[in-house]
Amino acid sequence: MKKIKVGILGTGNIGSDLLIKVQRSKFLECGIFAGRNPRSEGIKRAKILGVRTSCDSVEAIKNNPDCCDIVFDATSAKVHFHNASILEKMGKYIIDLTPSQVGKMCVPVINMAECLDVKNVNLVTCGGQSVIPIAYAIMKVHPETEYIEIVASISSKSAGPGTRVNIDEFTQTTRDSILSFTGVPKAKALIILNPAEPPVLMHNTIYATIKNPKIERLSSEIKAMVKKIQQYVPGYKLKLGPVAENNRVTTMIEVVGLGDYLPQYSGNLDIITCAAVKIAEEYANNKLLKIKV
Amino acid sequence: MNEILFFDSTLRDGSHAVAHQLTVENIRDYCAEIDSAGVYTVIVGHGNGLGASSLQVGLSGLTDHQMLTTARSQLKKTRLGVFLIPGFGTIKDDLAPALEIGVDLVCVAAHCTEADVTRQHIEYVRSKGKEAFGILMMQHMTTKERLLEEALKMQEYGALGVILMDSAGASLPDLVTENIGRLVKGTNVKVGFHAHNNLGMAIANSFAAIKAGAMIIDGTLRGFGAGAGNCQMEVLAGCLNKAGIETELDLYKLMDVSEHIATTMMTKAQEITSIGLISGLAGVFSGFATKVKVAAERFGVDPRDIFMELGKRKVVAGQEDFITDVAIELAEQKNEKAKNQDLSF
Known part of the structure; x- marks a missing residue:
């Protein structure tokens, strides 16, 4: 062929x-x-x-x-x-x-x-690739979502010199792209480099502030989204949630790399x-x- | 004259102790009185610094803008300072607006092995003609050689000083003497120390830092701060008086502000609880305490076990989301054990 x-x-x-x-x-x-x-x-x-x-x-x-x-x-x-x-x-x-x-x-x-x-x-950004789909799925169920916050935690070893010297753009671009892709009125991105040894897997948390969240519908929408992503990123996993506490919905994602050139902990690059x-x-x-x- | 500079973090680290709910009155009254006490800078903001108000580490009662404009209106002699962790706040959204309000000094903080993420922010602050200091957090987690390597990066970016932060209050005086001594010898900038009191060592460690050549001491009045609290500045001032070390600090003034104002902000006396002690022993950032307690209750596990496990995983500030993870795992292990016991006759 x-x-x-x-x-x-x-x-x-x-x-x-x-x-x-x-x-x-x-x-x-x-x-x-x-x-x-x-x-x-x-x-x-x-x-x-x-x-x-x-x-x-x-x-x-x-x-x-x-x-x-x-x-x-x-x-x-x-x-x-x-x-x-x-x-x-x-x-x-x-x-x-x-x-x-x-x-x-x-x-x-x-x-x-x-x-x-x-x-x-x-x-x-890698953080954006990982969290925007979840934020998008949440907004599909709850277009009235007031606020979305994401925390992208990646191992220090997988953050090369380019990422480090551009951490400010990395944070800003991830935040800006949540706004532009989902239309949520307010968003925040936190980026954390974890120096732990052995290196930790890429770990993302997505918080959403929603009044009276419909957790069942959110769950099925998010699970469907995770499945779609798994078709091209096999190591993309729903780690926890969505769970609701008061008006806060929490979802956690973990990304295991394929281990091609970079080791498996580098899900963020994968x-x-x-x-x-x-x-x-x-x-x-x-x-x-x-x-x- | 080569005097020790005192960084007053009461209105920043103290925010942790009240879940980031300091009021405009708290900030106004404190700044009005502390202005004449001889501290070099008053650092104001959310406990995790500029732009950190978040679901992850806690929402702030006031915006950064409200806090900084309030402080700015009261401080005449003392520099207005802020704290920033790259990855939390950004230049565009947070740092530039803060400088616009009239912030004089910025502490840019990173985990002790990650100084290279502070370059953009330190360079930005210096390019705007303001003072920038580098902070290496969780100083107990690496070697003195590595600390020096990281401090030299900050020096290269333009930091006027590098402050070692014992974020978890996990250090004993010998370690402080060694680490500070290494930096004093190996860098050309001022070296500083920021203590926490989990092991009851905040004053002793700050004292050791000064003896080892530190020229910046970061502390809070009444020890008001995250977890077990900070180096209680008025007590340190007293100790320095007694030791015959001259400083700019006005001891009586500090005592007055501590008695009459710091106490009004505090919802409880600053003490070393078992949780504070265990977080110091585990070497985990004490700002985790509240969330650990909540998770322990929710999942029915011992908060001390959560802390020791978090310590094993070497979590760093900002990884509060790992607390739930650990609590769930410990609860599962507990259930598993109980199940196995049921099965054994």
Whole structure:
């Protein structure tokens, strides 16, 4: 079966994890794996796997336009601004995993269909990918919800230097995206790096302030949402709830990674790479269908 | 003159003790009187700092804006300070508005091994021409070498000082002497200490910190604070007088504010309860106490067991959601045991 070629920019943890997932895909194959650092572990590993690599980052695609149709950007927000303009001009479909907020914000389970026609798709944050669907399900049952608060707790080890130096954008973007995706009037995001050893799994708590919550309906809506997410993030689990106490509804989520490139505790990174691959596969599938017709 | 700077956290850490329900009158009256007592800064806000009012760690009775404008209107000589934990408050939503109100000084706090999350906030505060200090929380949880490494990061970001926080009140004086001594030797900025009294060591530890070269001491009047409370500043001032260590503090003034104002904010005397003691021994942030008690009652388990288990899991401030988790697990274990006993003849 014919596959659609993807390019991966950024050879760190996320890029390397994406590569493993792409190699497993029925619809995708990696046309180029490119970064800046020739000594990167990711590049060495990709070479062993027989994948074409480059240290010219986005220029590698510019100089060789046929190497891919889809580009995953796992560099940094700052670098993405530069990459986006080049790749958009080339007509590539861009899936951005940095918190740049340049492209259309996408949480696959909510708005993937409308993100397949745009040029550039942004994956919010890992916290956002994990909690927005639950907040969305809650709002579906209780559109009058007054307030949603999320706590994303991730292991220190899985938060790379990029996440740490951008913790303020990470917090702000997660909060802003809860507002924009769900329409709740007030939201708050708390991000906690947990230094515990051995590293803890990604753990998210979603609180919602609702007068007289219908817990049965919330429960079935949330469980249905969890099932949908599990189709592309198998390690996504409902840990607790929803439970109501006074007018507060609490739901807890745990994300176990697939353990591809990053260990299982890194569910926070897995959830964003799984979402990226899901979008790419959907895009590729549409494209392959068109070819057949 | 090279004097010790006193950071007064009564209106910040004390918030924990009253579930973040300080009133406008509390803040106004306190600030009006403390202004002439010789403290370097009065830190005001929710117990977990700017932007922390939340279901997770407790909703505040007043907004940050109400608290800070009230304090600002009363403080003439003393710097108005705030506390911020990155991941709780953000620059756009919380820090920028606070500086707008006229905050002079910001303490940016992170867990003792995570100083790199404070860079953006320290740099932002310094770029606005305000004073920034770095705080390493839960100082008992890592080595002195690592503390130095993290303190040096804060120094590089522009912090004017680095304060070690014994958040769980889990330290004994020898540990404080070692950790403070290492930072004094290895950094070029002022080094400070923030004590908690779970093991009855808050004054002794603050004293040890000063002897080891600390130039910043963070405390509260009456020891008003989370869990077992803080270093009781008027008592420390008395001890320093007795030891012949000169400070800017006005001992009688501190005593007066403690007697007449601090007591009006407190709903109960600050004491070391068994829960306070056990959280110190477990090395868990004492701000967890209220929620641990609620969970213990709800799930029928011993709060001391919850604390010891939380200690094993090395929970950090902000992970209050783990309390329920642990309580449920302990309750299940208890039921399992009971069941097995029923089955054994």
